[in-house]
Amino acid sequence: MVVKIAAASINHLDSHCRKGVRTPDYYWPRGPSPLPHIPGIDGAGTVVAVGPGVTRLREGDRVVLFCTRGCGACEHCFQGNPALCRDVYIVGRDCNGTYAEFVTAREDHWVPLPESIGFETAAAVPGIYTWAWAAVRKAGLRVGSTVLVPRVNGGVSAAVIQLAKLHGATVFATAEMELMAQRATELGADAVLPLEGFAAELRERTGGRGVDAVFDHVALDWPQLLASLRSAGTLVTWGATGRQMPVERLEQLFYREVIVRGTSTGSSDEFREVLALVRSGRLSPIIDGKIHLSGAADASHRAEGISSFGKILLIP
Ligand SMILES: [Zn+2]
Incomplete structure (x- = not known):
């Protein structure tokens, strides 16, 4: 199926592919992206040509890409979570992606897009928001839950704030920069706490109980994060650039029956x-800005900058 792209957006995975960041074979068994390579895992547009095997979509349909596909036959694929499939295939990583005017991909990568959602909005959703939604669901939030989103940045963690608020949760955050603290507040965070001593303050603000869930994307504050959690609370993790894992605090996991849930791209559902x-x-x-496709290189550098907040769109 060939889709004329109306808008694409930039994700961190794109720069990982560009820089050749090695991922463990058990996660991505296909190895590095084939070269030459066109990045881009998010995009939306209009179907302009269909092959003989296409049965569900037709020319003229508005669609948005779901980049991940599995073998279709294993336990994870049956549960709608191709990201865990040993044969996972990602458009924009394992073949050319959406930084393009036209993209060719199998029909099962494309989801029909209702008229009420614009192409630019749609292109900003899959990578970040499916990830964030998967994280929020794993924490089992209910109305009145309390959560902590540490070191908010302009990516998945900001989306987690929006989605946790939709669940009726009280959201606490920490931030490394004043700009991020402001943005977290604008998104609905109830309080942004100082990095120093936030666990003690959270305990005080929750009557000594601790929060129900922590959403961590850095792995820099685990001793404090565990101290912030209530007993039998859930720590959801999807990033480890900080590499400070709490080996010396493992007893907190079992004595307090903490649940640690890893999460990644999220399912098609x-x-x-x-x-x-x-x-x-x-x-x-959240959209940071839009740039013509010809400026993809500059846009990628901007997306990697520490003050980038929200999705940067590429318009062909
Ligand atoms: Zn599979």
């Missing part, structure tokens, strides 16, 4: 659910 939230008007993806 979670993508459809988050798209439904956008369609209903309850969720608006």
